[in-house]
Amino acid sequence: MSQVFSTQNKIAIIWDFDKTLIPGYMQQPIFERFEVDEYNFWNEVNTMAARYKERGYTVSGESVYLNHILTYAKAGRMPGLNNKLLRKLGKEIVFYEGLPGFFEELRAITRSKPEYARHDIQLEHYIVSTGLAEMIRGSAIAPYVDGIWGSEFIENPLQPGYLDQEDFPIESEDIISQIGTMIDNTTKTRALFEINKGSNKNETIDVNAKMPAEDRRIPFQNMIYIADGPSDVPSFSVIRKFGGKAYAVYKPGNDKEFEQNDQLLQTGRIHAYGPARYSSDSNTSMWLRMHVHKICQRIVSDREVYLRQNMAGPPRHLKDDPEVVDLEDELTQDTLDLD
Structure with missing residues (x-):
């Protein structure tokens, strides 16, 4: 059976995190925990690339804040900051009104009509953020999502020579000390293609490999991307280019x-x-519900057209004399056709 019919019945709702699902930045609980001035920290981050440039260094603007957190930790300003603590602090993140329940409300749409259930339509939620993955995993929204992309830290980096010894002693403080993964506003688009091709669910699928549209796990036309503004333009562009929906949100009351x-x-x-x-x-909830329904309806329509065009009917008895009708045989045949 064609992959178009058998597998492309999934919908992906893809969310940014900071200022999309929460009013501010997820790092706030870190600053509160260690009594660090949040405003001063971000002011340092925002001016750091220019300051390094004056010294002859070129740095990535997106990596600056991650490195500055490491600097704070190593300097003793954030003592004991590790991944376990980041996940614990994630529990303190406060979400916008209606969350996380709205995630389940959207997922329930796929079970709201018999035709949706008949075609086993499924909705998945993903978070793609430049923020910290461990904090998202510890937050109240985590149980409601199917995948998280975010920046990650390593606590105990492997030391030189680790391949030559079975039991190599790692002498490192139990605090974050290296960047493991960095997600920026451009590499977010890679996550979109991973969701599209299904490499996030099947590690044997290389996201860079050429794959026919009909073989991809979730087509872009089955995606909705929600984020807070201009920094997400690359992801908005990818989603729109390939037929998905792009929706922006703003903090209520912020002109x-x-x-x-x-x-x-x-x-x-x-x-x-x-x-x-x-x-x-809310307007946002109504818009998202409406478009999830529209995607469900299109999936049903496409799959039923496929069935009509590609599924041959059962064989029928041939009559030698077209004028003679065997009523009992006709009724039996009609019953078989209904099955």
């Missing part, structure tokens, strides 16, 4: 963020925008 979202709409970057409020009666 500047509202204006940014409107500019994204006017320049064709997104399909719509609304407040980052996920109660059942």
Whole structure:
């Protein structure tokens, strides 16, 4: 049976995290824990690339904040900061109104109509963030998602010569000391293709390998990407280019963020925008529910057209005399046709 019919019945809702699912930045509990001035930290981060440039160094703007956290930890300003603590601090993250329940509300749409259930339509939630994956894993939203992309730290890096000894002593403090993975606003698009091709579910699939559209696990037209603004333009562009939906959110009551979202709409970057409020009666919730229904309806329509075009009917008895009708045989044949 064709992959188009048998597998492409999944929907992916892909979420940014900071200022999309939460009002601010997820690192706030870290600053509160260690009594670090949050404003001063981000001011340092925002000016650091320029300061390094003055000294003859070129640094990645997206990696600066991760390295600055490492610097704080190594300098003793964030003592004992490790992945276990990051996950614990993730529990303190406060989400926007309606979350995490709204994630289940969207997932339930695929079971809301008999035709959706008949075609086994499934909805998956993913978070793709430049923030810290361990904090997201420890947050209240984690049980409701099917995958998380985020930046990660290593606590005890492998030492020189580790391949030559079976029991190599690692002499390192139990704090984060290296960047394991860095997600930036450009590499977020890689996550979109991993979801599209299914390499996030099957490690044998190389995300860079050429794959026919009909063999991909979740086609882009079955995706909705939700984020807070201009920094997500690369992901918005990929989603739109391949037929998915792009939606921007703003902090309720924030005129500047509202204006940014409107500019994204006017320049064709997104399909719509609304407040980052996920109660059942909000504009954002209604828009997302509507488009999940539309995707479900299209999946049903496409699969049923496929069935009509590709599934041959059962063989029928041939009559020698077309004028003679055997009623009993006709009734029996009709019953078989219904099956």
